[in-house]
Amino acid sequence: MNKKIFILGGGQSALYAAREIRKNNRDAEITILGEEKFIPYERPPLSKDFLLNKRIDEDLYFCSKETLEEEKINYLNTIIIKVDFENNILVSEDNKQYTYDTLLISTGSKNRKLIINSEVDDEIFYLRNLEEAKNIKEKALGKKNILIIGGGFIGLEIASSFSQLNKNISLVEVGNQLMGRIIPNQIADLVKQFHENEGNKIILNKTISEITKINEKYKILLNDNTEIISDLIIAGIGSIPNVGLFENTKLKLDNGIVTNEFCETNIKNVYASGDVSNFYHPLYAKYMRLESYQHAQNHGLCAGKNISGIKTEYSSIPWMWSDQFNLNLQLTGICDDYDEIVERGKRIDDGIIHFFLKNKKIKGACGLGIAGKVGRDIRITSKLAEKNTIVDSSLLSDQSQKLNKLIQK
Amino acid sequence: MADENWIEVGSTDSIEEEDLIRFDHQDKTFCVYRLTDGFYATDGICTHEAVHLEDGLVMDDEIECPMHQGIFNIKSGEALSPPACDDLKTYPVKVDNDKIFIKIN
Ligand SMILES: Cc1cc2nc3c(=O)[nH]c(=O)nc-3n(C[C@H](O)[C@H](O)[C@H](O)COP(=O)(O)OP(=O)(O)OC[C@H]3O[C@@H](n4cnc5c(N)ncnc54)[C@H](O)[C@@H]3O)c2cc1C
Numbered sequence: 001m002n003k004k005i006f007i008l009g010g011g012q013s014a015l016y017a018a019r020e021i022r023k024n025n026r027d028a029e030i031t032i033l034g035e036e037k038f039i040p041y042e043r044p045p046l047s048k049d050f051l052l053n054k055r056i057d058e059d060l061y062f063c064s065k066e067t068l069e070e071e072k073i074n075y076l077n078t079i080i081i082k083v084d085f086e087n088n089i090l091v092s093e094d095n096k097q098y099t100y101d102t103l104l105i106s107t108g109s110k111n112r113k114l115i116i117n118s119e120v121d122d123e124i125f126y127l128r129n130l131e132e133a134k135n136i137k138e139k140a141l142g143k144k145n146i147l148i149i150g151g152g153f154i155g156l157e158i159a160s161s162f163s164q165l166n167k168n169i170s171l172v173e174v175g176n177q178l179m180g181r182i183i184p185n186q187i188a189d190l191v192k193q194f195h196e197n198e199g200n201k202i203i204l205n206k207t208i209s210e211i212t213k214i215n216e217k218y219k220i221l222l223n224d225n226t227e228i229i230s231d232l233i234i235a236g237i238g239s240i241p242n243v244g245l246f247e248n249t250k251l252k253l254d255n256g257i258v259t260n261e262f263c264e265t266n267i268k269n270v271y272a273s274g275d276v277s278n279f280y281h282p283l284y285a286k287y288m289r290l291e292s293y294q295h296a297q298n299h300g301l302c303a304g305k306n307i308s309g310i311k312t313e314y315s316s317i318p319w320m321w322s323d324q325f326n327l328n329l330q331l332t333g334i335c336d337d338y339d340e341i342v343e344r345g346k347r348i349d350d351g352i353i354h355f356f357l358k359n360k361k362i363k364g365a366c367g368l369g370i371a372g373k374v375g376r377d378i379r380i381t382s383k384l385a386e387k388n389t390i391v392d393s394s395l396l397s398d399q400s401q402k403l404n405k406l407i408q409k
Numbered sequence: 410m411a412d413e414n415w416i417e418v419g420s421t422d423s424i425e426e427e428d429l430i431r432f433d434h435q436d437k438t439f440c441v442y443r444l445t446d447g448f449y450a451t452d453g454i455c456t457h458e459a460v461h462l463e464d465g466l467v468m469d470d471e472i473e474c475p476m477h478q479g480i481f482n483i484k485s486g487e488a489l490s491p492p493a494c495d496d497l498k499t500y501p502v503k504v505d506n507d508k509i510f511i512k513i514n
Contacts, residue, residue, distance in 0.1 A: 372476055376465060
């Protein structure tokens with residue numbers, strides 16, 4: 001019998017799962033239901049090369065429409081508004097019903113919204129998808145002063161892109177450092193200095209008290225009464241898992257959809273992957289939710305295998321990057337459970353890495369360098385963390401020695 | 410007789426095993442690798458975003474880009490893992506008297 005497999009959500013994780021299922025099962029009916037009018041595309045460039053006009057829509061698709069057709073993967077542009085887990089039915093906004101044998105949920109995450117006052121709330125821009133990236137780009141044309149609310153990765157990347165397009169950037173962050181506590185303070189400071197040297201104004205420890213619109217401009221009042229005048233406001237204040245649909249259903253939720261190491265939810269034949277899933281990581285023996293490119297891909301692949309009947313445990317070491325100006329920041333493993341920090345490198349030009357160790361074993365690392373300078377060592381760290389290897393910290397801290405030997409057989 | 414298309418890169422001991430060096434010639438840049446079974450060469454710049462692969466990690470027959478972990482097969486140039494999707498150009502390599510040469514054209 002041809003199994004009907006539906007994937008709810010049309011992003012990266014959905015696509016990788018679909019292609020993996022097809023690889024293992026020639027006969028299944030595979031349908032991706034996505035609310036965006038675009039077939040799955042890469043999001044990382046939206047805040048970087050797409051804003052910088054270095055890449056256009058067509059460059060962002062993971063694969064072409066023709067490839068989807070060849071692989072018999074249907075992409076249906078529709079919004080699902082209800083899931084009936086008792087009868088295996090998905091209901092769309094235009095009242096169509098889809099009956100599944102197996103369901104994968106990859107609805108991703110959505111931006112947290114600011115609530116300031118009703119007059120301006122709808123005029124604050126957010127960046128999550130291609131449509132929003134296009135709107136922001138269009139809106140920024142001819143505008144000079146841009147306020148960015150939130151000093152996380154996406155806010156900083158937008159700041160970097162628009163600064164390279166000669167805009168005046170002010171960025172307001174409520175915390176006392178950029179990019180959250182997970183990033184070592186010293187590295188966050190270096191990123192701040194880099195932005196400031198490029199002319200961006202970075203304001204920490206402040207919140208927005210009031211925004212008023214005067215003609216076509218916005219007057220922003222901070223909690224210390226500082227005033228900023230801006231032509232455009234963009235907020236990047238974090239995201240939340242896209243689970244609204246599943247509230248009050250029997251699907252188990254807790255900071256996303258709870259899944260085990262096989263991408264299975266608490267409901268038989270229902271799986272979840274990517275940003276939306278709070279999954280059990282066997283290596284760390286805890287649940288985690290990740291929002292990263294590599295995770296969306298690998299988790300999708302893993303879900304695809306499990307759906308195809310190839311029981312596969314998900315135990316990838318987390319990894320993500322952020323590009324700002326010509327800086328590349330990378331994070332791997334877990335960086336919040338350590339008893340020792342070892343530092344390697346002193347200058348951004350050569351790359352600076354902080355390794356997080358527990359009982360002499362590498363658990364994670366955060367690196368910052370001019371493009372390409374930290375990647376190899378971060379990758380080596382992932383491999384060491386995966387194997388729980390005991391490492392000599394004097395080797396880690398000595399930049400004159402290549403770390404390759406740590407992973408060679 | 411010297412063949413003009415073979416360009417000398419350096420001596421064989423200038424590259425450690427399972428490693429690579431960068432080689433620039435005229436306005437082009439390359440990576441020259443030493444794998445367990447010999448020497449290989451590819452274009453120097455990742456096909457995904459303009460970053461040099463000289464700082465990438467060589468593992469078995471693969472080079473991994475240091476920016477976004479795109480992976481290529483060093484011998485065939487094939488892009489093996491996203492975000493890389495376009496293949497990397499490869500070049501013939503020969504060793505003569507402990508010297509490495511690559512054929513660029
Ligand atoms: C601007 C930006 C920059 C980023 N940069 C980086 C980076 O530099 N490095 C990095 O590692 N990661 C980065 N990321 C994170 C990475 O892109 C995400 O983690 C990844 O896209 C998650 O994939 P996903 O498939 O889980 O979810 P998504 O890609 O979010 O896809 C989910 C899809 O489901 C759709 N959907 C949701 N609900 C419904 C419904 N009810 N009906 C139909 N469709 C629905 C959504 O519209 C969306 O298209 C970035 C993200 C953004 C937004």
